[in-house]
Amino acid sequence: MTQIPDGNALRGKRALVLGVANEHSIAYGCARVFRRLGAEIALTYLNEKAKPYVEPLARELDAPILLPCDVQHGGDLDAVFRHLAETWGRLDIALHSIAFAPKADLQGRLIDSSAAGFGVAMDVSCHSFIRMARLAAPLMTEGGTLLTMSYHGAAKVVPNYNLMGPVKAALECAVRYLAYELGPSDIRVHAVSPGPLKTRAASGLKDFDILLSEAIERSPIGELVDIDDVGLTAAFLTTPYAARLTGMTVHVDGGLSIMA
Numbered sequence: 001m002t003q004i005p006d007g008n009a010l011r012g013k014r015a016l017v018l019g020v021a022n023e024h025s026i027a028y029g030c031a032r033v034f035r036r037l038g039a040e041i042a043l044t045y046l047n048e049k050a051k052p053y054v055e056p057l058a059r060e061l062d063a064p065i066l067l068p069c070d071v072q073h074g075g076d077l078d079a080v081f082r083h084l085a086e087t088w089g090r091l092d093i094a095l096h097s098i099a100f101a102p103k104a105d106l107q108g109r110l111i112d113s114s115a116a117g118f119g120v121a122m123d124v125s126c127h128s129f130i131r132m133a134r135l136a137a138p139l140m141t142e143g144g145t146l147l148t149m150s151y152h153g154a155a156k157v158v159p160n161y162n163l164m165g166p167v168k169a170a171l172e173c174a175v176r177y178l179a180y181e182l183g184p185s186d187i188r189v190h191a192v193s194p195g196p197l198k199t200r201a202a203s204g205l206k207d208f209d210i211l212l213s214e215a216i217e218r219s220p221i222g223e224l225v226d227i228d229d230v231g232l233t234a235a236f237l238t239t240p241y242a243a244r245l246t247g248m249t250v251h252v253d254g255g256l257s258i259m260a
């Protein structure tokens with residue numbers, strides 16, 4: 001387990017984190033590191049079924065804001081940002097750690113994917129990041145950082161990643177265009193690309209255990225990453241140490257993605 005250093009690198013910062021489902025979620029690792037480094041956290045949960053799992057985590061993180069948000073429900077995301085504008089008035093960090101594809105489309109070949117399934121995957125996993133950026137930017141009055149989660153399957157063919165490959169490729173491309181559009185407002189935009197991690201979302205991928213064992217065997221560092229590793233990199237990207245970085249896809253994968 002990676003140690004989270006104590007510190008105050010994010011003291012005074014306000015961070016919205018979308019995508020905590022449970023204590024295994026990458027979003028939770030990010031929120032935990034942001035909090036440990038001094039940030040105030042706002043969390044969302046998908047629906048009433050998810051709420052009991054997220055509520056205790058919000059309490060643990062002293063999160064003063066916990067709101068429902070299904071990015072497919074027109075109005076949810078707008079309501080989150082209206083609430084942030086009314087309570088915080090300003091935002092420094094917005095992290096999007098959300099992905100979804102209908103099971104039949106996710107588990108079948110890309111060539112067989114339905115237009116509807118591809119559309120849903122693209123909407124939830126990619127366009128919702130663009131919507132989040134549009135709503136967050138006006139609140140980032142002192143500059144800020146927008147982050148999303150990608151995967152190496154965007155750049156290279158990873159068996160069983162299927163339609164999520166092109167969806168994540170679109171997400172990484174959107175990151176570059178948003179970085180270009182928001183750079184003049186001092187808003188930096190990145191995708192963080194973790195190596196495989198055992199989470200609820202990952203359990204939808206066929207033969208995911210093989211990806212995990214290959215990551216250990218083939219990555220130069222020879223260990224799986226954990227959600228705190230991802231959180232530490234996400235936190236770094238929001239600090240002045242990364243002030244001149246934007247539009248990147250940053251791999252947190254023990255070097256797995258450099259291997260042929």
Ligand SMILES: NC(=O)c1ccc[n+]([C@@H]2O[C@H](COP(=O)([O-])OP(=O)(O)OC[C@H]3O[C@@H](n4cnc5c(N)ncnc54)[C@H](O)[C@@H]3O)[C@@H](O)[C@H]2O)c1
Binds near residue numbers: 022050071195199
């Ligand atoms: N687990 C991995 O190996 C891995 C590797 C690289 C990237 N990622 C990415 O990390 C991100 C987080 O996934 P995770 O692995 O932590 O799994 P997770 O299941 O913990 O998180 C996925 C989140 O997406 C949310 N979500 C799904 N549909 C939504 C909707 N309509 N509206 C709002 N939220 C919705 C879920 O509620 C959940 O909180 C995803 O983008 C995933 O693609 C995961």
